Amino acid sequence: MKKYIKTALLFIWAFGMSVGQEANAQYKTDFLLTGISEGPLKTTMEQGVSSLLTEFNVAQFAGRALNLEAEGLQGKVTSHAAASLRALWRNSPFRCTETEVIEKCLKTPSGYQVRNIPLLMEPLDKENYQDDLYQELVINFDGSGRVAEVYFAIGMHLYSKVIRSNITVTDLRRRQVILDFVENFRTAYNRKDIPFLTQVFSDDALIITGRQIKQAKADAGISLAKSFEYKRQTKAEYLANLTGVFQRNKTIKVIFDDIKVVKHPMKDYYYGVTLRQGWRADTYSDVGYVFLLMDFKDENNPIIHVRTWQPNKYDDGTEVPEDKMLEAIMTGHKANAEIIAFINSIVAELGKEKFGFESQEVPHDLFE
Numbered sequence: 001m002k003k004y005i006k007t008a009l010l011f012i013w014a015f016g017m018s019v020g021q022e023a024n025a026q027y028k029t030d031f032l033l034t035g036i037s038e039g040p041l042k043t044t045m046e047q048g049v050s051s052l053l054t055e056f057n058v059a060q061f062a063g064r065a066l067n068l069e070a071e072g073l074q075g076k077v078t079s080h081a082a083a084s085l086r087a088l089w090r091n092s093p094f095r096c097t098e099t100e101v102i103e104k105c106l107k108t109p110s111g112y113q114v115r116n117i118p119l120l121m122e123p124l125d126k127e128n129y130q131d132d133l134y135q136e137l138v139i140n141f142d143g144s145g146r147v148a149e150v151y152f153a154i155g156m157h158l159y160s161k162v163i164r165s166n167i168t169v170t171d172l173r174r175r176q177v178i179l180d181f182v183e184n185f186r187t188a189y190n191r192k193d194i195p196f197l198t199q200v201f202s203d204d205a206l207i208i209t210g211r212q213i214k215q216a217k218a219d220a221g222i223s224l225a226k227s228f229e230y231k232r233q234t235k236a237e238y239l240a241n242l243t244g245v246f247q248r249n250k251t252i253k254v255i256f257d258d259i260k261v262v263k264h265p266m267k268d269y270y271y272g273v274t275l276r277q278g279w280r281a282d283t284y285s286d287v288g289y290v291f292l293l294m295d296f297k298d299e300n301n302p303i304i305h306v307r308t309w310q311p312n313k314y315d316d317g318t319e320v321p322e323d324k325m326l327e328a329i330m331t332g333h334k335a336n337a338e339i340i341a342f343i344n345s346i347v348a349e350l351g352k353e354k355f356g357f358e359s360q361e362v363p364h365d366l367f368e
Contacts (some may be wrong), residue, residue, distance in 0.1 A: 027057035087191035
């Protein structure tokens with residue numbers, strides 16, 4: 001009798017293994033690289049991404065969380081990339097619809113990059129999902145071929161438009177870094193990544209946020225003109241408010257388009273980036289223009305000195321001349337830094353610590 005039971009158990013085990021292998025084979029995606037020499041590095045990158053895309057497919061089909069320690073992924077994904085993937089997965093699982101993906105490998109200042117990996121989003125709450133179901137994944141690798149960063153790409157037409165407008169080789173490289181940063185910056189809001197946002201804003205950053213104020217209709221049923229409220233915040237205030245927004249909203253979707261990159265005519269490391277931003281949360285949505293003043297002295301760790309928001313370019317649709325825009329922003333940032341330095345010197349001289357108090361202000365969920 002024991003012999004029959006043992007035989008049955010072995011059969012069940014073998015059947016389970018074959019079903020698991022068949023499922024993996026059915027949802028397997030092979031990833032191949034061009035533009036990089038054959039060798040151990042290329043093999044590591046190809047095997048790692050193949051295993052990662054296959055894990056997306058199997059996990060999405062099974063309705064489970066990602067297992068980034070699955071076979072073929074051990075040591076292939078950094079802890080930072082793993083945290084980003086899990087955060088994106090919580091908002092909406094996804095899968096790769098292709099059985100084979102072939103992409104060019106790009107060299108970056110910190111390693112390598114591949115773009116245009118097609119993903120189909122499978123949101124858990126399809127009724128309230130407001131983003132595109134089709135997304136393209138960008139993967140950054142470190143020097144050893146490990147997956148170091150992942151984020152969703154901006155539209156290819158925007159990427160190409162900005163890249164084509166380069167002036168010098170150095171400027172081209174920085175524009176690539178800027179666009180990579182912008183993609184990661186956008187996805188940071190979607191994955192609610194406060195540590196990343198803390199890292200990218202300078203301590204004396206000038207941050208201006210805004211929101212549309214809801215107004216009742218006039219008696220005749222005619223809508224009144226839109227009204228907007230603006231708020232200047234320190235880095236600490238902005239991140240504290242943003243943390244509250246993330247906690248109060250299940251889903252945050254940020255979309256960037258109409259991207260314009262301007263190099264400062266005098267300061268070699270400074271670039272101005274204007275983005276048309278679509279902000280959608282559970283309780284509020286709007287569209288406006290975000291301006292970022294970015295410092296690229298350290299290309300691996302760009303810093304944002306200024307972040308402003310406004311609903312339109314101008315009422316008549318015109319734009320500020322590039323040199324005047326950067327001059328005004330730099331002047332404002334310099335004044336802001338001087339004020340902060342003065343406050344810090346007074347605090348150091350008097351030797352008194354700040355006292356805390358609990359604000360009774362209505363939560364500013366709507367200040368994105």
